Every structure is written in C-alpha cells, then in structure tokens.
Amino acid sequence: GESVGLHLPTLSVQEGDNSIINCAYSNSASDYFIWYKQESGKGPQFIIDIRSNMDKRQGQRVTVLLNKTVKHLSLQIAATQPGDSAVYFCAEEKGGGADGLTFGKGTHLIIQP
C-alpha cells in the first residue's frame, strides 16, 4: 500500500494568502522527508526537506512542519503567488542510502486572483 499520502487532491487559495498543504505518512521508520513542486511539463523540483530529528524547518517563504506523533507533514507557503501554482508532492525516504523515494499522490495548488 501507499506509505505517503496527501489529504486533498486540490487546494484553491487567493493570491497573497498563505497556503497549507498536508501530508500523512504511515511508516514510522521514515527519517527524511522532502517536498517537491511539479509544474506542468516539468519534473519535480526540490522545495525543502526535513529530517526526523527536527519538527520545523524554514526556507524562503516556505516552512515544513513534521509531527512524528501523528505522522503528519505539512508545507506552508507564505503570501502565495501565481508562480506557486503547481502540484506539490511529499516524499519520504527510509533509512540512509540510495533507497529511492516514496511519493504521495500530490496536491494541485490553484491560485485565484
């Protein structure tokens, strides 16, 4: 079965608002989590990552929160812009090494003017 999933296939937000995209994972052994953004016609683009020994990490306009108790991951995008429109995937990696990533289904973020 799928190890990593997202709660909503589509999220619509107003330009300038903050966006929160959620993800639930089921494997408590996962120790590394990544958010990717995929625009139409392109491959997934790395946004931000977090290790399991952290519960929050901030980037430029993005913040990832990790709640290991409930196995929940979220991506917060501040002041959403039209260029943020894309499909967002969370992914997990179990253990160290080149194990490959397990992806969720993705949330399509739609920005309304």
Next chain:
Amino acid sequence: ETGVTQTPRHLVMGMTNKKSLKCEQHLGHNAMYWYKQSAKKPLELMFVYNFKEQTENNSVPSRFSPECPNSSHLFLHLHTLQPEDSALYLCASSLQGHALTDTQYFGPGTRLTVL
C-alpha cells in the same frame, strides 16, 4: 535547470519497437534513479543505481531494462511495451548513496506513448 537532462522529451512507439531513454546528470552525483509517473498515480520508483551498481529493482517487468555505464549516464531500454506503460518517465540523481539526507534532483522527464 536542475542539472539533469533527459532525451527524448517525447516518444511515441509501437508495441513491437525497441527504444531507449537517456538521462545525463552534470552534478557530480553518484546515485541515479528511474521513476514512472502515470496519470492519477503517485510517482513509482523503478530502479536505483549507486556508484554504477544496481541496488534496487522495484519489481519492474523485464521489458524495461536499465543500464548505467558510468555515474553520469543512465539509460532505460524499452522493448515490447504495452499501452499501459504510457507515462512520464523521470530520471533523478543524488550526491551519494550513503548519506542520511540525500536530496534527489529530477530531470524534466520523457513523455512516452505506446500505441
């Protein structure tokens, strides 16, 4: 640009054809990956190469045959495919296969259509 290139970007082939997908990374990475992205499904890991050695085959049918001649190049050889193999095939690379946090960088993908 992520430093990972894939050719061709689009490919249409018949079920009896043989074709190859190519991936090249310019990042000095040692691990390379093939993923399949089908409509309405999560990205699926297919193969992992670490320092040119295949370390994972995720139960992929033998009609898909990977090749990694060096750390910079990865191929996916295709033969006698089925229409359900139509998908976006993504290549990724990462710095080293033994790091606890080993970010993967993706190419733009090859959109494959099997007729």
